[in-house]
Structure formats: C-alpha cells, structure tokens
Amino acid sequence: MLLFFRYIASDLLMLIFLSLCRMSPKNGCPSNHRREHCFELSDGEASSFSSPCSPAPSLSQTESEDCPFGGRFSFQDPMEPQRKKLKGKRTRSKVRNELTVTKQRKNRRVKANDRERNRMHNLNSALDSLRSVLPTFPDDAKLTKIETLRFAHNYIWALSETLRMADHSLLSLGQQQDMRDTLQSLPKSCFMMDLTSPSSSCSSSTEWDSLYSPVSQSSSHSPTSLLMYISVNIFYLIVMYILGFPFFYPFHPRGSISIIIQNVLFFYFPFI
DNA sequence: TAGGCCATCTGGTCCT
C-alpha cells in the first residue's frame, strides 16, 4: 500500500513538473487563435510584412504603385520653375518622411501587439496545462490564474511534505535511495521554476503563501505514524475552515467543506 | 450595479 501511494505521489509530482517544463514557446502555441480579433492586422500586416511600403531604408526612391504615396510625389512636371520645384521637393520630402515614420511606427506597434498577444496565449496555454494536472472535480468551475498558481504551489508543497514524512518515517533505506534517484532524475530546470517571486523556497512566509498556504515547510512536526498525521491534518483543515480560512486547503482553493472532505477522502484513499 | 477576471493595447526597459 505504501509503495502504491509512493508511485501515485511520484507520478503526480512528475506530471506537475513536466507540465511546468514543457512550456516551450513553440509547443501548442495558439498563435493564430484569435487573429481575427486583430482589427488592424488585416491592413497593418499587409503593409508591414509584404508591402513595398514597409519601412525599409531604401523606401524613399523606390515607391511602388501599391503605396498610397507612390505616385503623388513624382517629379515629372517640366513646366515648373526650378526654384519652386526644389522648395516643393523639400516640403514634400519632409511630409513624406513624416508619413513614412508614422507608418513605420504604426507597423512596429502592430507587430509588437501581435507578439504580445501570442506571448499571452502561450502563457494561458501553460496555465491550462497546469490546470489539467491539478486534482479538481469535474463540476468545479475553472480555476482562475491566481488560483491555479496558488493551488499548484500548495499542491506541490503538500505532496512534498507527504513524501518527506513517508521518507523519514516509513521507507527503508533502499526505498529512500530509489526515491532520491527518481527525484534527481528530473531535469534540473524543473526545480528552477520561480513561481514564488521572492524565493523558490516554500519556507519563506511571503505574501504568496500568507493566506493560502499551509504551514511552512520549515515546521518540524514529526508524527509518529501516518494515521496520526492524517488525523491532525484533517482536524487542522476543519479548524481552519471554521476560523474562516477555507481557501488554504492545498487540494481545493475554493471548495466548500463538503468538497474539502471529499478531497481528503480522495487523496488519502490509499491509506484508508 | 460594483467588483472580479480577462484579453488586449501600449509604452518603457533590457537584451541580443
């Protein structure tokens, strides 16, 4: 039974870490997901990406017919006086340069908006991947972004704490070595996720886990048995819920007491 | 209707 739990917990940890690590920019990128909402891209992209009116340095002398300013400033009137011609040329050149700069700036802005949109889509995809490995019930509402991050933080903490306790109290030396090998086989980058901005350690009592996290990892409770640990944990859950902190529970960020109890039974089912 | 959440735009900053 203990081995079963150990494998379950290791798999869950692995899923979370891998989900955090697999967020490469090109993986599952919904780059064209909401392209239709970009009202400027239809015109802006056409001009900025493929049109000869794009802000190229050599634009001034090589305007094409596609450019709205291409034919307007050609100097093909031989009847115009030379002086007036030069003055008008300077003025028109200045206006054209301003228009070119404005157009160039607008094109850059459109491209930047597109990149920013894709970047946020990637971020949302990563959050969806994280949500998919968090234990929620089917009828639960979708976790918000902040709830997802806090939930994942607490969930990892809870799993780590459970593993640590099992590691200390119940596993043999050989099993402990196996677990260490499993954890060490994970890519180092998986452990470098800095979700807690001040520190990646769970022991820092920052605003991140001030209300929503359980006790810090530095707390050195040493239960003599798993049953005692579970009993204390459940009692702690109920007391904290009664005291008005229902969201601290690591396995459900906004659950009612019934859902919390369900989660407790679900999570500890292998032990019961 | 106020407040929360979200998507998007935008300008600034830093890095390559």
Place this chain on the structure above:
DNA sequence: AGGACCAGATGGCCTA
C-alpha cells in the same frame, strides 16, 4: 533594430 518582458490602462463579460 528588433524581440522579449513587464506593468499600467481600458473595456467587455460575468456574477453576487
């Protein structure tokens, strides 16, 4: 110069 990242602003949608 251009891209990535960030934070502020804004407007839409939803819910209590």
